[in-house]
Amino acid sequence: MIYLDNAATSYPKPQEVIEAINDCINRCGANPGRGTYSMAMNSARVLYSTRERLAKLFNVSDSKNIIFTANATLALNMAIKGVVKEGDHVITTMVEHNSVLRPLTWLKEHLNIEVTKVDCFNDGRLDIEMLRSSIKENTALIAVNHASNIIGGILPIDEISTIAKEKQIPILVDAAQTAGHHHRDVEKTEIDLLVFAGHKSLLGPQGTGGLYISPNIELEELIQGGTGSQSRDPQPRNRPERYEAGTPNTSGIAGLGAGIEVIMNEGLEAVRKREKALIDRLIDGLMAIPDITVYGPKPKEDRVPLVAVNLAGMTCHMLAHTLDKAFDISARGGLHCAPDAHKVMGTEETGTLRFSVGFFNTEKEIDDTIMAMEKIAKDSSVK
Numbered sequence: 001m002i003y004l005d006n007a008a009t010s011y012p013k014p015q016e017v018i019e020a021i022n023d024c025i026n027r028c029g030a031n032p033g034r035g036t037y038s039m040a041m042n043s044a045r046v047l048y049s050t051r052e053r054l055a056k057l058f059n060v061s062d063s064k065n066i067i068f069t070a071n072a073t074l075a076l077n078m079a080i081k082g083v084v085k086e087g088d089h090v091i092t093t094m095v096e097h098n099s100v101l102r103p104l105t106w107l108k109e110h111l112n113i114e115v116t117k118v119d120c121f122n123d124g125r126l127d128i129e130m131l132r133s134s135i136k137e138n139t140a141l142i143a144v145n146h147a148s149n150i151i152g153g154i155l156p157i158d159e160i161s162t163i164a165k166e167k168q169i170p171i172l173v174d175a176a177q178t179a180g181h182h183h184r185d186v187e188k189t190e191i192d193l194l195v196f197a198g199h200k201s202l203l204g205p206q207g208t209g210g211l212y213i214s215p216n217i218e219l220e221e222l223i224q225g226g227t228g229s230q231s232r233d234p235q236p237r238n239r240p241e242r243y244e245a246g247t248p249n250t251s252g253i254a255g256l257g258a259g260i261e262v263i264m265n266e267g268l269e270a271v272r273k274r275e276k277a278l279i280d281r282l283i284d285g286l287m288a289i290p291d292i293t294v295y296g297p298k299p300k301e302d303r304v305p306l307v308a309v310n311l312a313g314m315t316c317h318m319l320a321h322t323l324d325k326a327f328d329i330s331a332r333g334g335l336h337c338a339p340d341a342h343k344v345m346g347t348e349e350t351g352t353l354r355f356s357v358g359f360f361n362t363e364k365e366i367d368d369t370i371m372a373m374e375k376i377a378k379d380s381s382v383k
């Protein structure tokens with residue numbers, strides 16, 4: 001099987017991740033932060049060490065500002081709903097995932113907020129002048145994707161952050177597609193809120209993700225409940241407890257810690273270069289096939305390792321089905337939870353098929369995929 005859906009979740013997971021999860025379940029089965037006996041302390045150490053690794057990865061000086069969540073979606077909801085108040089104005093972009101779009105739509109309906117979506121070009125570039133001119137007196141948040149999960153282009157976070165700082169507006173970066181792939185120094189860039197998925201390029205298991213909250217932001221917590229450390233009502237205000245009510249996914253977080261270590265031992269830049277070479281190889285191969293349209297940044301330009309395509313005469317769903325059934329290649333067709341990004345690409349009606357490469361893909365798998373696509377494009381009986 002050739003797995004090319006790493007933008008949804010990475011597969012397979014490194015052996016180190018599997019062993020860390022197994023070891024944690026066997027050795028640290030107690031609740032962290034909720035007792036002082038040895039096993040509870042071991043569990044607490046698991047959380048601490050993964051938090052520290054994340055802090056190193058994003059250059060966060062105090063790891064207490066990193067909050068664990070079940071996925072990027074929950075972290076995005078916490079960030080958006082913790083900042084935005086009734087009647088506020090929010091700026092976002094046309095390449096956001098539903099995990100940003102839908103909370104904003106909910107806030108429009110329930111708290112009467114106003115949302116401006118900044119245009120993007122079909123190669124994924126942001127209309128930065130539109131962003132600048134969209135700022136209003138009551139703009140309470142700029143929420144932007146670091147990289148689109150369907151176009152693949154990288155947004156200019158440094159530039160956006162500078163504009164936001166000039167006007168003292170908090171900036172939220174959705175780094176679901178870039179964490180573990182493109183370096184991001186949150187303190188240097190003065191990012192206020194950064195969301196990551198633990199189960200994509202960071203190689204952790206599903207059910208992991210998180211949120212960095214700058215010490216300058218007093219975010220309202222989305223949920224209240226048991227935090228272990230202080231049991232009197234109301235919810236404590238210290239971090240990370242304030243934002244981590246309920247029993248955490250300790251074994252998943254152990255796996256995430258191991259995944260980050262794998263990436264860091266390999267070197268973030270080395271991983272990025274290898275995956276970029278694979279996606280460029282795939283793009284070159286696909287562009288040479290008649291009837292295939294390839295979307296996104298121009299070949300060789302910076303992008304996350306994914307590419308959206310369409311084949312004339314076949315729906316993206318049928319293409320995904322054929323790749324799976326006839327060639328054992330896993331790739332996803334549809335709108336990929338980013339309907340606006342498809343408006344940008346002109347594929348709102350058709351959707352696209354998305355290939356996304358990851359840590360374990362090889363050149364041979366890329367070449368086999370190109371051959372499969374050639375065959376499908378040529379052979380009407382496969383179509």
Ligand SMILES: Cc1ncc(COP(=O)(O)O)c(C=O)c1O
Binds near residue numbers: 070097145147148198
């Ligand atoms: C850009 C972006 N944001 C948010 C998400 C949501 O991530 P999760 O599935 O971890 O909630 C995804 C998932 O694909 C994504 O690509």
